[in-house]
Amino acid sequence: MIGPLVEARASALQSAHSQRRQVNDNCAAEARAGVPRVATSIFNRYGGFANVSKIVMEFYDLVLDSEIAGDYFVDVDMPTLVDHQTKFIASIMGGPASYSNEALERIHAHLDITKEAFDEIVSLLRMTLEDFELDPADVDQVIDGIRARERYIVNA
Ligand code: HEM
Numbered sequence: 001m002i003g004p005l006v007e008a009r010a011s012a013l014q015s016a017h018s019q020r021r022q023v024n025d026n027c028a029a030e031a032r033a034g035v036p037r038v039a040t041s042i043f044n045r046y047g048g049f050a051n052v053s054k055i056v057m058e059f060y061d062l063v064l065d066s067e068i069a070g071d072y073f074v075d076v077d078m079p080t081l082v083d084h085q086t087k088f089i090a091s092i093m094g095g096p097a098s099y100s101n102e103a104l105e106r107i108h109a110h111l112d113i114t115k116e117a118f119d120e121i122v123s124l125l126r127m128t129l130e131d132f133e134l135d136p137a138d139v140d141q142v143i144d145g146i147r148a149r150e151r152y153i154v155n156a
Pocket of ligand 1: 069072073076077080081084085088099104107108111113117118119121122146149153
């Protein structure tokens with residue numbers, strides 16, 4: 001007999017899978033419609049805030065499970081952080097919201113973030129974007145955008 005927990009897990013996995021397909025389909029639909037890659041931001045091509053939040057949710061699951069970076073987030077109100085990270089990643093992807101370098105520096109100043117933890121977060125984000133099957137060039141662009149802010153975040 002399949003227990004309720006197993007069923008819940010199976011349905012969560014199925015839903016994650018269909019979300020990934022949806023993110024990817026948004027891009028494919030635009031490609032079919034002949035929308036040139038340069039004419040629209042990465043953010044718009046992957047379906048705007050609705051889909052970026054799904055990417056952020058998966059990213060945060062990985063971050064919380066991480067032995068290197070997880071502890072930094074233990075006491076943080078996750079819904080608030082996910083909301084902020086969604087806006088941040090959206091801005092790196094060329095969407096509407098944005099954080100200044102000064103704001104990032106201020107937010108992280110008290111956290112003693114090591115280079116190792118920063119690299120871990122960047123590599124978990126890369127893994128997530130690849131899992132959602134973003135175009136490799138788009139993955140590189142998002143990661144480069146975050147790496148460019150390293151000096152405002154690493155402070156230990
Ligand atoms: C990869 C580049 C990163 C970016 C772009 C980034 C961006 C942000 C943003 C936008 C917030 C929202 C703060 C707010 O308005 O409430 C935030 C909060 C936070 N970030 Fe980062 N972050 C990055 C890396 C890291 C790393 C590497 C760590 C730790 C390993 C970290 C730990 C935190 C924590 C703990 C908070 C919550 C701070 C608090 O509520 O006091 N971040 N980050």
